[in-house]
Amino acid sequence: MGMAEALFPATRQKVLKLFFLRPDAEFALREVIDAVGAGSGAVQREVARLVDCGLVFQDHRGRQKRYRVNRESPIYFELASLVTKLLGPESQIDAALQPLYPEIDIALLYGSVAKGVDHAGSDVDLLLVSDTVSLEDIFETLDPAERSLARTINPTVYTRSDFRSRIVKQQSFLTRVLDGPYILLKGNLDEFGISRQSGQD
Structure with missing residues (x-):
């Protein structure tokens, strides 16, 4: 088992990689699900956790929610560095x-x-x-x-x-x-x- 697998479940790895390796991008939830390639329920739960802990912003654009990484999070740089090294x-x-x-x-x-x-x-x-x-x-x-x-x-x-x-x-x-x-x-x-x-x- 690699270090990434020991630290993060597979779906969380893919969600973290999507947001932290593309910090200037924002995504609709469907785009996250399609990019991650996992079940919609599992992806929604991972995104919700990241929003709840302040690592990802959720913006409302009309009826659509958009998500992007929160660079103002106090652990953004440390986690971004870890994700980059591992993933x-x-x-x-x-x-x-x-x-x-x-x-x-x-x-x-x-x-x-x-x-x-x-x-x-x-x-x-x-x-x-x-x-x-x-x-x-x-x-x-x-x-x-x-x-x-x-x-x-x-x-x-x-x-x-x-x-x-x-x-x-x-x-x-x-x-x-x-x-x-x-x-x-x-x-x-x-x-x-x-x-x-x-x-x-």
């Missing part, structure tokens, strides 16, 4: 890639996710180093995470020799990626002559 791109992509990890030397996230400036519409940028895994394998493996996140995942794949060669030649794209914030999911960059710690300048 966000880093966690979901890491979990999705587990079956391929024996064949992957390096897996890291870069771009807006690593910088902490991503939003619900942001693509997720992923860099992989492998001599055996194909792009087709990667797209197939990442498909459930992509659908769950409702975001496009953009993988870039290098062989070990190509990755090492581009580092030595200081290829502009890789230089930008490795000089900027990144989140190392798997592997050791030291063997490629990169000693900077993940996500640090």
